[in-house]
Amino acid sequence: xxxxxxxxxxxxxxxxELADEVGFEQVTASALARRFGVxxxxxxxxxxxxRDLKARIALLALEELADRAASALAGRxxxxxxxxxxxxxxxxxxxxxxxxxxxxxxxxPEEAVxxxxxxxxxxxxxxxxxxxxxxxxxxHAVRLLGSVIHGYVSLELAGGFSHSAPDPQExxxxxxDSLDTLLRTRAAR
Numbered sequence: 001x002x003x004x005x006x007x008x009x010x011x012x013x014x015x016x017e018l019a020d021e022v023g024f025e026q027v028t029a030s031a032l033a034r035r036f037g038v039x040x041x042x043x044x045x046x047x048x049x050x051r052d053l054k055a056r057i058a059l060l061a062l063e064e065l066a067d068r069a070a071s072a073l074a075g076r077x078x079x080x081x082x083x084x085x086x087x088x089x090x091x092x093x094x095x096x097x098x099x100x101x102x103x104x105x106x107x108x109p110e111e112a113v114x115x116x117x118x119x120x121x122x123x124x125x126x127x128x129x130x131x132x133x134x135x136x137x138x139x140h141a142v143r144l145l146g147s148v149i150h151g152y153v154s155l156e157l158a159g160g161f162s163h164s165a166p167d168p169q170e171x172x173x174x175x176x177d178s179l180d181t182l183l184r185t186r187a188a189r
Contacts, residue, residue, distance in 0.1 A: 019098025058105035066116035
């Protein structure tokens with residue numbers, strides 16, 4: 001441990017905070033070293049490089065999101081579960097825009113196995129079980145939901161809905177209602 005108490009966990013959490021402040025793409029070992037007032041070399045006994053730091057921030061963000069989602073989904077099914085899960089992602093992105101970006105960082109297979117990505121997939125599939133979708137239909141639905149939720153959240157964060165009516169919350173509710181209708185219709189086939 002360094003003279004200022006550097007640890008891997010402390011660096012990753014500070015990196016996540018930095019990502020929320022300046023954007024995930026701006027997070028580097030150099031920027032983090034400046035935050036702690038140390039030389040970059042001081043970080044290398046805790047993280048290998050900027051890419052390793054970003055992967056660790058991504059894993060932290062995925063874990064935080066999975067914990068929130070698990071709590072929000074407890075005891076819910078159908079549209080209620082769909083809305084709860086979507087709202088977790090949207091709320092997290094608003095509270096932690098840099099971490100949200102980090103959650104989409106491309107991880108190596110080894111990093112992915114160590115992370116909460118599987119939990120996200122399992123929760124999404126649990127939501128879809130409420131619609132009686134199985135096999136390839138469920139996989140298509142997972143991809144659809146991920147695309148719509150991420151697309152909406154990304155456009156909203158970029159200010160894409162801030163200059164027109166109706167309110168983005170109305171459109172969000174309409175979108176989730178439409179997804180619910182689509183999933184129920186597909187399941188009825």
